[in-house]
Amino acid sequence: MEIFEGRKLVIATKHHKESVIAPILEANLKVKCFVPHDFDTDTLGTFTGEIERKNDALSTARQKCLLAMEQSNCDLGIASEGSFGPHPTIFIAHADDEFLIFIDKKYNLEIIVRELSLDTNFNAATINSFQNLVDLVKNVGFPEHAVILKSTAPNDNLVVKGIQSWELLEKSFHKLTTNNSQVAVETDMRALFNPTRMKVIEKATEKLVEKIKSLCPECKTPGFGVVNSKSGLPCEWCGLPTNSTKSHVYQCQSCNFEQEKMFPNDKKTEDPMYCDRCNP
Template sequence: MNYQPLFSDRLAILATMHQKEKVIAPLLQQELGIKVTVPSDFNTDIFGTFTSEIKRPGTQIFTARLKAEKALELTGESLAIASEGSFAPHPLVPYIYSNREIVVLIDKINDIEIIGEELSTDTNFNHQVVENLDEAYIFAQKVGFPEHGLIVWFENLDKGCNEIIKGITKEVDFTTTINLFLQKSPNSRVNIQTDMRAMYNPTRMKNIEKATHNLLNKINSCCPQCHIPGFTRTENIPGLPCELCYMSTPLTLTAIYQCKKCGFRQEKRFPDGIKFANPSQCMYCNP
């Protein structure tokens, strides 16, 4: 069931200052008929920065929700979208960085909150301390500069300050900044890192787009009881049998779906469309 009429022709406030509307707005317009607008002078940096000048006020979901609520408060509208990203070692493969993106939709009229998610290892998130321009260039090429922006900074502990330049996307600016900061740095070393703000990072922008698709999938999944969008998977129960020995494996046998509105729960066996696990996933066949 598609719940497009619930949102059709409504105005949604997108709480961003980093051009996320480029990937979010067209999807919401096409799939739901939502008209998206970005409030002017809405400073999302007050909710945290990737360079840690301002700490995030809470969890990723809490912060995205806070952005959306603030946008509604400022505009007086009833529908808001906000997104939040994080970068950390992958939960299953700790030596690989991952990008987790969430996109939250808050609808005050229908009292609905739906969250789209994407966890991806497709990210250029990286940083390095360099001592010369050649090292800086090698790093820049590795992370996709100039299509992906860079941040350069150094810290002067004696003076208790640091200097930072963000959003570097031109080679001449990159060279000038590296040379200048190497001269000014007390130890002739500077920090260089990827700029993870969406408008400077097309790889991250693609993950935001994927999280928006996940949001749309959840919106189009409606509760069998109250028919409200957002009937989503909330729990995975392991036990999928091994196709060789039929012993239980850690893979999902049953998924629990629940409505956040009325609380209705439903179990679904083999939610991923497979009835047996590969023996490589079996603790008995592959100890």
């Protein structure tokens, strides 16, 4: 796009997210991506809890992006932040909830996307034998996906991160169980140690590019996106409104122009199994 072409764009990361973000942005927006030197995103919070994240994921991503832009004296930046835990609606499943924020100070733009994915190996447990540890790490894609071991002994803060070899796994396990019978193990969710998460960030970047390319019909500002959803998709049998999405409302962040787009999921009726009347 012309307003971004040739401009430098800073990627606020210390965990190699540029490996999936930069190629997509450079190919689609013609920007020149770079990573700030010695930029420590851990100061805003760590997955292992040594530094508590004080704000929600989106606020943290925004803060991270603005800090990188200020540090590198760049008016165009991008940052991501993820959270892991139970899916908000499918409670028995874990989810990767990624926010990606794109900020352009020159044109006063802030474009945000969210990718909520069931595709994650997020897991954690307390184990008491090396065989139990082996069984768990095999299920989370080790050694391609790293794991973290923590001592469970009182007042022992020993943590071994980024374990990606069987040798280091066994050595760390025996070291942590010297004075204690149990060890806490969890997947290392830092992007450079978790290829599954990296793919979700890549998918979020593709979604971001689509939103950036979506121009306001009135003023042509990038980022014309969904700000609200309306339910009421009619039941295929009885015709009464269901709770399923009937339309999306788009809004421009520059001129506030709004547009409602009907049937965003290419469905004009809903399956009766989701109707409160036909399937009470």
